[in-house]
Amino acid sequence: MANGTTSKTQTERLQLLRVLGPAHIWALGVGIVLVGEYMGWNFSVGKGGMIAGLIACWVAGLLYTCVAMIDSEVTSTVAAAGGQYAQAKHIVGPLMAFNVGLFLVMAYTMLEAANAITVGFLLDTVAGIQGHSGLDQHPFIVLSIMFLAWLNYRGVLATLTFNLVITAIAFLAIIVLFLSVQFGASSVPLDFSAITNDPLPYGWVGIVASLHFGLWYYLGIEGTCQAAEEVRSPARSLPYGTMAGIMTLLIAATMTWYVCSGLIPWEYLGQAGTPLFDAARVTGNSWLMVLLFVGTMFATLASANGCINDASRAWFSMGRDRYLPSWFGAVHPVYRTPYRAIVFLVPIALIFALGAPLDQVVTFSILSGLLGYTFMTFNMIMFRNKWPLDTIKRGYVHPFHPLPTIVLLTLCSTAYFAVFLGYGTQLIAMLCFYIIASLWFHFRRYQFVRRGDQFTMPWPKPRGY
Amino acid sequence: MAYKPPKQGLFGQVFDVLTLLVLTVGALYIPLYMGLAGAAKVPNPVANPTWQSLGQNAAEQQQWAALGITDPAAANNIITARFDYSFSWVALVVMAVLVVGYFVLVVRLSDREYREVIEERFGEKR
Amino acid sequence: MDVWSKLEYVAWGLSLMFGALMIIDLIRTDSTYDNDLLTSSREGEIEATAERHII
Known part of the structure; x- marks a missing residue:
């Protein structure tokens, strides 16, 4: 069973297929996130001005570097589909795991819906430029979700190889745009005068507020560990792919900020639907416009694709442990994918993509992500306390131990405040949802769960129990 | 003595999924319909x-x-x-209490369940 | 009827096709294989044989 495919002697067991390498992990992580550079991050400029947008970009980058470090350590040790869900189950306990599983499914399904909405919006913009007004966006929204779900259904290797190609193209598009603008391909000059004239239109509170959408630059990088059960060597590939991913994103985010802030007046940028595509429009170069259209399209598809992959893994793992009906814990006998979870999540994504406004969906996704990062802080502390470094072998040990955790917790609190400025109602609605769901799990659903079977890692007994 | 969970029938499984679904859609759409969103x-x-x-x-x-x-x-x-x-400080305090309270609730209940898991897994000599 | 209006219909058609492909395969798989086999995957099984967390 070392290579993960079911051998002759164990034909009665179906497992997910172990076929992925570090490049696929990079593609999964960056693929989900890169769309944030093509849409959404710029609302942080709207919430605080240009400088605030850049600070938010770097502060959020710091937050996610902590996330990536913590995640790499835990997940290179707890290598199971469901990622943080399986971590929570082994380290904090079943109810926390159920909540984390829900965070993951919500964050990714909402992000998937947001991506599909963007595909529709972008096609509408292009149709408008070509003189066709009033395009019906619904068929395109439905098609992108259906196609990607089908791709995921048919097998993980093809899905993530597809993701690798389109993510690489979308990333190159940002670099090409940056270089061409730098070498004078733009007919309109770069202009950063707003930085000196109107540095902080909202004052310091604007910087905090902009952190809300600053998260959008990187949201979803932690999804890499969902693939743990499908990677050939998780202890090596997961930290490697995740860290390479966060570096890629830091570079892309900074270049994106530079080009967009230089080419687009910040008041417009703060409310634009597709900022990088708009920046290409401003350059007046039709090649760049085509390139950035393709980039935006690919980035959204890559992201939705990765989201389907991750959300279905989390849903599948919860079904497998009977946190959800065990019907969902099924693996397809031929394609080796969690096919029932994939199919079930399609209509859910459609409900949100067709029925809710974009900023609402995005906020729901960000909030679920944020709750997940908060969980990571005490998860990390408990992990090191229950199993100190010398008790189990870790694939990767992150340096400066309590420091990343403390930084992450501080930044999470700030981000809660940022969301509270303007979206407090959603925050409260979401928390009520999770509290009710938790009580439901604890008092009703948990009776169907086998107690001892939940702990699957070959570890010694945790300290203090 | 290991805990033996009851077997759940098809109806129960469907019912549980529907409960979660209603909760999710409710959390998203209720603020929307009440006009409190955004x-x-x-x-x-x-x-x-x-x-x-x-x-x-x-x-x-x-x-x-x-x-x-x-x-x-x-x-x-x-x-x-x-x-x-x-913003109002009262609303901020309410939010802070809710966030902290939520995590405390979840971690405490989890711990109770976790002890059971550990006991069953490591209780008898393997 | 320009190209965009046609694309709308194409998109509806393709969505239906992908949806149908998944549903048909799901029904066929579920009726061909035993449910106990389909849900036989266990977390950490590979873990136990392939990687030892022991120093």
Whole structure:
């Protein structure tokens, strides 16, 4: 069973297929996130001005570097589909795991819906430029979700190889745009005068507020560990792919900020639907416009694709442990994918993509992500306390131990405040949802769960129990 | 003695999924229907806008033109729109209590369940 | 009827096709294989044989 495919002697067991390498992990992580550079991050400029947008970009980058470090350590040790869900189950306990599983499914399904909405919006913009007004966006929204779900259904290797190609193209598009603008391909000059004239239109509170959408630059990088059960060597590939991913994103985010802030007046940028595509429009170069259209399209598809992959893994793992009906814990006998979870999540994504406004969906996704990062802080502390470094072998040990955790917790609190400025109602609605769901799990659903079977890692007994 | 969970029938499984579904959709749509969702920017348009009075320099005017907006009046609302960041401390405290309370609740209940898991897994000698 | 209006219909058609492909395969798989086999995957099984967390 070392290579993960079911051998002759164990034909009665179906497992997910172990076929992925570090490049696929990079593609999964960056693929989900890169769309944030093509849409959404710029609302942080709207919430605080240009400088605030850049600070938010770097502060959020710091937050996610902590996330990536913590995640790499835990997940290179707890290598199971469901990622943080399986971590929570082994380290904090079943109810926390159920909540984390829900965070993951919500964050990714909402992000998937947001991506599909963007595909529709972008096609509408292009149709408008070509003189066709009033395009019906619904068929395109439905098609992108259906196609990607089908791709995921048919097998993980093809899905993530597809993701690798389109993510690489979308990333190159940002670099090409940056270089061409730098070498004078733009007919309109770069202009950063707003930085000196109107540095902080909202004052310091604007910087905090902009952190809300600053998260959008990187949201979803932690999804890499969902693939743990499908990677050939998780202890090596997961930290490697995740860290390479966060570096890629830091570079892309900074270049994106530079080009967009230089080419687009910040008041417009703060409310634009597709900022990088708009920046290409401003350059007046039709090649760049085509390139950035393709980039935006690919980035959204890559992201939705990765989201389907991750959300279905989390849903599948919860079904497998009977946190959800065990019907969902099924693996397809031929394609080796969690096919029932994939199919079930399609209509859910459609409900949100067709029925809710974009900023609402995005906020729901960000909030679920944020709750997940908060969980990571005490998860990390408990992990090191229950199993100190010398008790189990870790694939990767992150340096400066309590420091990343403390930084992450501080930044999470700030981000809660940022969301509270303007979206407090959603925050409260979401928390009520999770509290009710938790009580439901604890008092009703948990009776169907086998107690001892939940702990699957070959570890010694945790300290203090 | 290991805990033996009851077997759940098809009806029970469907019912549980529906419960979760209703909760999820409710959390998203209830704030929406109650009209509580989202922070709106409020435009404060200036009278008789010119690019100068809107604070746009020559380069920025070129950029607006490239975006398809040549008339300052059309950009008036976009440029002057601002968020309102005033908030009530009471609401902030309510939110903080809710967030912290939520995590405390979850971690405490989890721990109770976790002890059971560990006991069953490591209880008897393997 | 320009190209965009046609694309709308194409998109509806393709969505239906992908949806149908998944549903048909799901029904066929579920009726061909035993449910106990389909849900036989266990977390950490590979873990136990392939990687030892022991120093």
